[in-house]
Amino acid sequence: MPVASIYIETHGCQMNEADSQYIADRAASAGYAVAERAEDANVVILNTCTVRDNAERRAYGRMGHFKSLKKAHPALKLVVTGCLAEQDRDRMQRIAPHVDAVFGTSELAQLGDAITRWREEFAATEVSEELALRIPIGGSPDCVAGAFSPLRGFVTVQRGCSYYCTFCIVPHVRGRFDHRPMNDVLSEAQQRISEGAREIMLVGQTVNAYRDPANGDDFGALCSSVAQIPGLERLAFISPHPKDFTREMLRELSQIPQLNPRIHLPVQSASDPMLRRMNRKYTFGQFMERVEWIREFFPQAAITTDFIVGFPSETERDFQATLDCVRTGLFANAYMFIYSKRSGTPAAHWEQVEPAVASERHARLAEAQNAVARAYHEGKIGKQFRALVQGVSKKDRSKLAAKTLDNVTAIVPQPPDYDERLYALEPWLDVRVDSAHVWGCSGTIVGRARRFPDRGLAVKPALINLLTA
Ligand code: SF4
Numbered sequence: 371m372p373v374a375s376i377y378i379e380t381h382g383c384q385m386n387e388a389d390s391q392y393i394a395d396r397a398a399s400a401g402y403a404v405a406e407r408a409e410d411a412n413v414v415i416l417n418t419c420t421v422r423d424n425a426e427r428r429a430y431g432r433m434g435h436f437k438s439l440k441k442a443h444p445a446l447k448l449v450v451t452g453c454l455a456e457q458d459r460d461r462m463q464r465i466a467p468h469v470d471a472v473f474g475t476s477e478l479a480q481l482g483d484a485i486t487r488w489r490e491e492f493a494a495t496e497v498s499e500e501l502a503l504r505i506p507i508g509g510s511p512d513c514v515a516g517a518f519s520p521l522r523g524f525v526t527v528q529r530g531c532s533y534y535c536t537f538c539i540v541p542h543v544r545g546r547f548d549h550r551p552m553n554d555v556l557s558e559a560q561q562r563i564s565e566g567a568r569e570i571m572l573v574g575q576t577v578n579a580y581r582d583p584a585n586g587d588d589f590g591a592l593c594s595s596v597a598q599i600p601g602l603e604r605l606a607f608i609s610p611h612p613k614d615f616t617r618e619m620l621r622e623l624s625q626i627p628q629l630n631p632r633i634h635l636p637v638q639s640a641s642d643p644m645l646r647r648m649n650r651k652y653t654f655g656q657f658m659e660r661v662e663w664i665r666e667f668f669p670q671a672a673i674t675t676d677f678i679v680g681f682p683s684e685t686e687r688d689f690q691a692t693l694d695c696v697r698t699g700l701f702a703n704a705y706m707f708i709y710s711k712r713s714g715t716p717a718a719h720w721e722q723v724e725p726a727v728a729s730e731r732h733a734r735l736a737e738a739q740n741a742v743a744r745a746y747h748e749g750k751i752g753k754q755f756r757a758l759v760q761g762v763s764k765k766d767r768s769k770l771a772a773k774t775l776d777n778v779t780a781i782v783p784q785p786p787d788y789d790e791r792l793y794a795l796e797p798w799l800d801v802r803v804d805s806a807h808v809w810g811c812s813g814t815i816v817g818r819a820r821r822f823p824d825r826g827l828a829v830k831p832a833l834i835n836l837l838t839a
Pocket residue numbers: 531532533534535538539540541575576611
């Protein structure tokens with residue numbers, strides 16, 4: 371059968387990344403290759419996000435870009451999935467009639483069936499080089515099978531969320547909690563490990579609220595079971611909810627030697643009136659109690675967080691509480707967002723904070739948190755860390771990007787023996803940190819290893835490092 375190819379573009383969170391991985395797997399089983407450019411594909415998948423207004427606008431913008439491609443190449447199947455597809459299905463079919471199919475987040479299996487069916491329809495690749503050159507569509511492809519892509523295995527443990535934070539669209543578009551049977555999670559994790567995954571990332575909207583539908587086993591039990599899979603080197607998860615961490619669960623997690631020392635604990639605000647209005651289901655005091663438990667069981671762990679600034683009715687005093695919390699240096703890193711109104715959520719109807727005020731607060735918070743993040747990274751200077759290679763740095767093709775166990779980006783010059791296949795086989799880099807930045811660290815590779823527990827083999831530094839040493 372002639373080659374057919376699929377292009378996948380993913381916007382949004384790790385849930386969407388995991389869903390795109392599922393789509394890529396289904397496509398590969400049906401005989402598709404993954405294309406690096408939409409112009410080269412028979413099927414284009416746009417996996418959308420709607421968590422903020424600009425994500426939504428970007429998705430409609432991309433649909434507009436793909437229109438010209440569809441016009442020039444009518445046999446192309448253009449598919450939209452993800453949260454925006456779930457939320458805006460009718461509107462999308464009205465204002466983007468060139469989209470061939472819309473699949474909500476609960477219809478991934480049907481999406482997989484459709485691309486399998488279409489595979490039969492495609493004759494030889496119909497997209498000419500000429501067409502590709504005339505219509506540069508741009509965008510970043512996902513799930514392109516690079517040498518490093520199997521190293522991290524995303525495994526979805528749960529879909530949806532039942533917590534209804536007043537700012538969040540997720541429960542409205544992804545529905546309430548739907549936990550996967552633990553056995554399914556374990557066999558997928560096992561599969562990823564057999565394909566070369568050095569790290570398994572368990573993904574869920576509120577991952578630590580997980581309950582096995584068969585017997586109610588919780589997230590601690592799930593992680594302990596994943597840790598028993600032979601060959602598992604590292605384990606990580608995203609994104610937990612502070613409310614669902616019990617002391618017992620954290621104690622259980624601390625017994626897992628492969629668990630990465632980074633816990634993401636989204637606080638959103640340090641003001642109780644704000645937390646109440648956000649329906650976060652914890653007070654700031656209860657949040658700090660979880661921090662204490664983490665400190666007790668994971669004394670070396672990096673705690674990272676999310677903030678929303680300018681939530682409806684946020685006063686300067688509320689904001690000051692958040693700023694004071696950041697200035698304590700608690701968070702190694704943070705995602706900081708200005709509140710974005712999502713229609714269909716309660717907070718969209720409330721009195722909004724002036725955009726200029728929200729922006730000014732965001733700038734003050736970012737300045738404070740960036741100083742903390744830089745200081746955290748400075749603490750690594752002169753020390754050596756093991757980090758999992760991610761690939762060639764997007765900003766500088768002569769360098770490699772890697773992630774330390776506490777999720778810090780490390781950028782290192784490619785050593786003289788660099789070879790993609792070799793480094794995919796021996797992907798653990800021993801990195802000596804030379805300098806620190808807000809975004810992470812720069813350093814030098816001094817060793818590399820095939821498996822995480824292995825002793826690193828010495829690596830000669832790049833010439834540029836020798837010159838600057
Ligand atoms: S916990 Fe809140 S913010 Fe997180 S997905 Fe659920 S509703 Fe959204």
